[in-house]
Amino acid sequence: MGKQMSLLSLRDLKVDFETRKGTVNAVRGVSLEVGKGEIVGIVGESGSGKSVTSYALMRLLDKGGTISGGDLAYGGIDLKSAKESTMRDLRGREISMIFQNPRAALNPIRKVGHQIEDVLRRHAKATRANARAEAIKALKAVRINDAENRYEAYPFELSGGMCQRIVIAIALACDPKLLIADEPTTGLDITTQKAVMDLIADLIVERGMSAMVITHDLGLAAQYCSRIVVMKDGEVVEAGSARKLFSSPEHPYTQKLVDATPRAGVSVRELLLPELRTPMPLTQIVETPLLEVRDLYKTYKGKSGPVHAVNGLSFAIKKGQSVGLVGESGCGKSTTSSMLVRLLDSTKGEILFKGEDLAAIPAKQFARDPRRASIQMVFQDATDSFNPRHTARQIIGEPLARLSPLNRSARKARIDELADLVGLPVALLDRFPHQLSGGQKARVGIARAIALEPEFLVLDEPTAALDVSIQAIVLNLLVDLRAKLGISYLFVSHDLNVVRLLCDEVIVMKAGEIVESGPAEQIMSSPDHPYTRTLLEAAPHPPVLSSQAAKAAE
Amino acid sequence: MSGRLATVGYRIAHAIPVILGVVVVSFLLTRALPGDPAVYFAGPAADEASIAQIRTALGLDKSLPEQFFVYAGDVLSGDLGQSISTGQPVLSDLANRLPASLELTLTALLLSCAIAIPLGVLAATRPGTTVDHLCRVLVTAGVSLPTFFTGVVLIYVFYYLLGIAPSPLGRLDFIYIEPDHVTGFYLIDAAIAGDWETWIGAVKQLILPAITLALFTLAPLARMTRAAMLSALSSDYIRTARAAGLTENKVLFTYAFRNALLPVITTLGMVFSFTLGANVLVEKVFAWPGIGSYAVEALVVSDYAAVQGFVLAMALLFVALNLIIDIAYTLIDPRIGFETR
Numbered sequence: 060m061g062k063q064m065s066l067l068s069l070r071d072l073k074v075d076f077e078t079r080k081g082t083v084n085a086v087r088g089v090s091l092e093v094g095k096g097e098i099v100g101i102v103g104e105s106g107s108g109k110s111v112t113s114y115a116l117m118r119l120l121d122k123g124g125t126i127s128g129g130d131l132a133y134g135g136i137d138l139k140s141a142k143e144s145t146m147r148d149l150r151g152r153e154i155s156m157i158f159q160n161p162r163a164a165l166n167p168i169r170k171v172g173h174q175i176e177d178v179l180r181r182h183a184k185a186t187r188a189n190a191r192a193e194a195i196k197a198l199k200a201v202r203i204n205d206a207e208n209r210y211e212a213y214p215f216e217l218s219g220g221m222c223q224r225i226v227i228a229i230a231l232a233c234d235p236k237l238l239i240a241d242e243p244t245t246g247l248d249i250t251t252q253k254a255v256m257d258l259i260a261d262l263i264v265e266r267g268m269s270a271m272v273i274t275h276d277l278g279l280a281a282q283y284c285s286r287i288v289v290m291k292d293g294e295v296v297e298a299g300s301a302r303k304l305f306s307s308p309e310h311p312y313t314q315k316l317v318d319a320t321p322r323a324g325v326s327v328r329e330l331l332l333p334e335l336r337t338p339m340p341l342t343q344i345v346e347t348p349l350l351e352v353r354d355l356y357k358t359y360k361g362k363s364g365p366v367h368a369v370n371g372l373s374f375a376i377k378k379g380q381s382v383g384l385v386g387e388s389g390c391g392k393s394t395t396s397s398m399l400v401r402l403l404d405s406t407k408g409e410i411l412f413k414g415e416d417l418a419a420i421p422a423k424q425f426a427r428d429p430r431r432a433s434i435q436m437v438f439q440d441a442t443d444s445f446n447p448r449h450t451a452r453q454i455i456g457e458p459l460a461r462l463s464p465l466n467r468s469a470r471k472a473r474i475d476e477l478a479d480l481v482g483l484p485v486a487l488l489d490r491f492p493h494q495l496s497g498g499q500k501a502r503v504g505i506a507r508a509i510a511l512e513p514e515f516l517v518l519d520e521p522t523a524a525l526d527v528s529i530q531a532i533v534l535n536l537l538v539d540l541r542a543k544l545g546i547s548y549l550f551v552s553h554d555l556n557v558v559r560l561l562c563d564e565v566i567v568m569k570a571g572e573i574v575e576s577g578p579a580e581q582i583m584s585s586p587d588h589p590y591t592r593t594l595l596e597a598a599p600h601p602p603v604l605s606s607q608a609a610k611a612a613e
Numbered sequence: 614m615s616g617r618l619a620t621v622g623y624r625i626a627h628a629i630p631v632i633l634g635v636v637v638v639s640f641l642l643t644r645a646l647p648g649d650p651a652v653y654f655a656g657p658a659a660d661e662a663s664i665a666q667i668r669t670a671l672g673l674d675k676s677l678p679e680q681f682f683v684y685a686g687d688v689l690s691g692d693l694g695q696s697i698s699t700g701q702p703v704l705s706d707l708a709n710r711l712p713a714s715l716e717l718t719l720t721a722l723l724l725s726c727a728i729a730i731p732l733g734v735l736a737a738t739r740p741g742t743t744v745d746h747l748c749r750v751l752v753t754a755g756v757s758l759p760t761f762f763t764g765v766v767l768i769y770v771f772y773y774l775l776g777i778a779p780s781p782l783g784r785l786d787f788i789y790i791e792p793d794h795v796t797g798f799y800l801i802d803a804a805i806a807g808d809w810e811t812w813i814g815a816v817k818q819l820i821l822p823a824i825t826l827a828l829f830t831l832a833p834l835a836r837m838t839r840a841a842m843l844s845a846l847s848s849d850y851i852r853t854a855r856a857a858g859l860t861e862n863k864v865l866f867t868y869a870f871r872n873a874l875l876p877v878i879t880t881l882g883m884v885f886s887f888t889l890g891a892n893v894l895v896e897k898v899f900a901w902p903g904i905g906s907y908a909v910e911a912l913v914v915s916d917y918a919a920v921q922g923f924v925l926a927m928a929l930l931f932v933a934l935n936l937i938i939d940i941a942y943t944l945i946d947p948r949i950g951f952e953t954r
Binding site: 117119147148149150151152155156158160163164165166167168169177178181182213215226229230 | 848849850852853854855856857858859860861863867868871872945946947948
C-alpha cells in the first residue's frame with residue numbers, strides 16, 4: 060500500500076454513554092486508518108464497541124452518546140467538530156452506511172424507488188424530472204432485475220436479500236467514497252450472504268471506494284477484507300492482514316476468536332480454548348430407528364394455488380444419533396421440524412416414533428399426550444421464546460409443573476440439577492431473561508427442553524444469534540448432553556459448518572424435498588448434488604484455515 | 614393500486630351485514646327496556662280497555678317477529694316512527710339534532726388535533742424539555758377535569774366575568790336568523806347563504822363548548838402522537854434516512870410522521886366515537902340542542918321510536934366512521950391491502 064494517503068483516520072477515539080447507572084465507556088481509545096480503495100474489517104463480539112465506533116464517525120450516536128475524546132478526520136475534514144449541517148452533507152454523499160436487518164432499515168410505507176429518490180434529490184444528484192430514471196439506474200447498479208417494477212415495490216413485498224440490495228442502492232446512490240457496512244449479512248441466508256457480500260465487494264472495486272466492514276464473523280471479514288481490526292471491550296486488541304491474523308494471531312483474544320470460528324477440518328472441541336478441550340465423549344448409537352418419517356407432506360393454501368412446503372420427505376433418526384437438516388430459508392426445514400415436534404399437523408404421511416404413528420394425533424391434542432415429554436425443542440431465539448415476566452427458574456420449571464409428577468420440592472431440586480447440567484450458575488436462576496446474557500439464555504432454553512428427559516430433541520438454529528465464542532461453548536454443551544443423556548438430535552441450520560460439528564448425518568433440503576443425505580463428513584468433502592456444493596461454497600472461506608494451509612502460506 | 618381499491622370495496626361490502634345486525638339489535642334493545650309505552654301514551658287516567666286500544670294502535674300486541682318486520686319495513690321506507698315526547702317524526706328530529714352534535718364534535722376534534730398533534734410531535738422530538746413537560750401538564754389537566762366542570766368554568770370566566778362570550782344558550786343567539794337548512798351545519802349553511810354575520814354568531818356560540826370538548830379529547834391524541842413519534846424516531850429506517858444525509862424535516866415528516874400517523878388515526882376514531890356518545894354533559898351545560906340530550910330525554914320517558922332511531926343513527930354513524938378510518942388506513946399503509954388479498 061505504501062504511501063497512500065488515508066481517507067479516514069481515527070485517533071484515540073473515545074465514546075461515552077450516559078445511562079441511568081452512570082457513564083459507560085463504550086469506546087476507549089480506538090485508532091485506525093482506512094486508506095483509499097482499502098477494505099478494512101472490524102471484528103468483535105457484541106459489546107466490543109465496533110458499531111459504536113462507526114456511528115461515532117457518522118455522528119449518529121444514540122441519545123446519551125458523546126464523543127469524549129480523540130480525533131476523527133475524513134479527507135481533511137474534522138468530523139468531531141464539524142457542524143451538523145456539514146455532517147448532513149457528508150452523510151450519503153461522502154460516507155454511506157448499510158445496516159443489518161435490511162427490512163427494518165427501510166421505511167415500510169414508502170416505495171423503495173422513492174426512498175432512493177429522496178437521497179438523490181437531497182444531494183442534488185437528480186432533479187424532479189430525472190429522479191425516477193436515476194433511481195432505476197441505482198437499482199440496476201445493485202443488479203436488481205426488473206428494476207422498473209421493483210421501483211414501485213414496498214419493502215414488505217421484497218425478500219431480505221432484495222431489501223439489502225435496496226439499502227445498498229440507497230447507500231451508493233450518490234457515489235460515496237467510503238462505505239460502512241454494519242453487519243450487512245446478519246440474518247440473511249448463507250447463499251444470500253455470499254451474493255450480497257460479493258456485490259458489495261464488486262461495487263467497491265468498480266467505483267474505487269473504501270469500505271469498513273463491521274462483523275462478528277471473522278471468517279467473513281477475512282474473506283472480503285484486506286486488513287482486519289479486532290476489537291474487544293471498546294479497544295483495538297490487534298490489527299493486521301487477514302492472513303496474518305488467522306495464521307499467527309498475537310493477542311489471546313484473537314486466537315480465541317480464530318479458534319471458535321467453525322470451519323472445515325476441526326472438531327467441536329477445537330473451537331474451545333485449549334485448556335477447556337476435554338476429550339470427546341463417546342456416544343452410543345443404537346441401530347434401531349427412534350424416529351422414522353415416511354413420505355411426509357405439508358401443503359398450504361396459497362394466494363395462487365397450493366404451496367407445497369414439504370413435499371414427500373422420508374428419513375430416519377436412530378437412537379442417540381444426531382442428524383442435521385440444512386437448507387435455505389423457505390426450503391421447508393422449519394415446517395418439517397414443527398411437524399416432528401407436533402406443533403403443526405401434516406397433510407399426509409407418517410411420523411413413526413418408536414414404531415407408533417404420531418402424525419395420526421392432531422397437533423392440538425399432542426400437548427396432553429404422554430409422549431409430549433419425549434419430544435422437545437430448543438428454539439432459535441431464546442429471548443423471544445421466554446415469557447419476559449418469568450424467572451429462569453420458572454421457565455425451566457414450566458414443563459416440569461405441567462408434565463411431570465414431581466411435587467414442588469422435587470421440582471426445585473430437579474431445576475437445580477438441570478442448571479448444573481447445562482452449566483448455568485444456580486444464582487442466576489432467579490433472574491429474568493433480560494438480565495441474562497445471550498449464552499446464559501441459550502443454556503436456560505436447553506435446560507427447559509431437556510427438563511423432561513426427552514428422547515428426541517429438535518434444535519432450531521440454537522446458536523444463530525450467539526457470538527462465536529459463546530456458540531463454541533453452547534455447541535460443546537450440546538455434544539456433552541447428547542453423550543450423557545443419550546438424546547437424539549435433529550439439528551436445523553443453514554450453516555453447514557456448524558451442522559458438521561454436531562451431526563453424524565446431514566440431510567440437505569431444497570424446495571420441500573431432500574436433495575442429498577448421508578454421513579456428514581462425506582457430504583462436506585464430496586457433495587453429490589450441485590445445490591449442496593452451492594451451500595458449501597457460499598460459506599465464508601477464510602484465507603488460511605487448516606494447519607496444512609498455514610504451512611503452505613509460509 | 615387495484616389491490617387497494619379492492620380492499621376498499623371489500624371493507625364497504627363488509628359494512629352491509631353490520632348494518633343489518635344493527636337494525637336487529639336496535640329493535641331488540643328497545644324492546645328490552647323497562648316501561649310500557651302504551652301506558653305512558655294512555656295517560657294517568659286510562660283504564661285497561663283504553664291501554665289495550667292504544668297498544669293495538671301502536672302495533673305492540675303483535676308478536677315480536679311481526680313487530681320486527683313492520684319496523685324493518687318502516688326503516689327501509691325512511692319512517693322511523695313518531696316521537697312521543699316531541700310529537701315530531703323521529704327522522705326530522707334526528708335531522709335537526711344530529712348535525713348540531715356533529716358540528717360540535719367535529720369542530721372540537723379539529724381543534725383538538727390542531728393542538729394535540731403538533732404538541733405531540735414537538736414533545737417527541739424534544740423529550741425531557743419544557744415542551745414535553747407542558748404537553749404532559751396539559752394532557753393530565755385535560756383528562757382529569759370533567760367536561761361539565763371545564764364547561765362551567767369557561768362560561769364563568771368568558772361569559773360572566775369577561776363578557777366576551779355570548780350567553781350559552783344553544784347554537785345561535787336569538788338576534789340571528791337560522792340559515793336555510795342545507796346540511797344542518799350552521800357554519801356551512803351560513804357560508805353557503807353568504808350570511809357572514811350569522812356565521813360569526815354561530816362561531817361565537819360554538820367556540821366555548823368546542824373548547825370544552827377539545828380539552829377533554831386532547832389527552833389521548835397528544836399522548837398517542839408523542840408515543841408513536843418516539844417509537845418511529847427510534848426505528849431503524851430513521852437511522853437509515855439520517856445516515857443518507859436527509860434533512861431533519863424530511864426525516865421528521867416524510868419518514869417518521871407518516872408512520873406515526875397510523876396509531877394516531879386509530880385513536881382519533883376511538884376518540885370520535887366516545888365524544889359523540891359522551892357529549893351529553895356538554896350539550897346540557899351549553900343548552901346545545903344535540904342528539905345526546907335528545908336521547909337521554911327519550912330514554913327517561915320510554916320513547917321507543919326515538920330511542921330506536923337514536924341507536925340506529927349512532928350505529929350507522931359508527932359504521933361509516935370505521936369505514937372512513939379503514940379507508941384512511943388503507944391509503945396510508947400499503948401493507949393493509951396486501952394482507953386481505
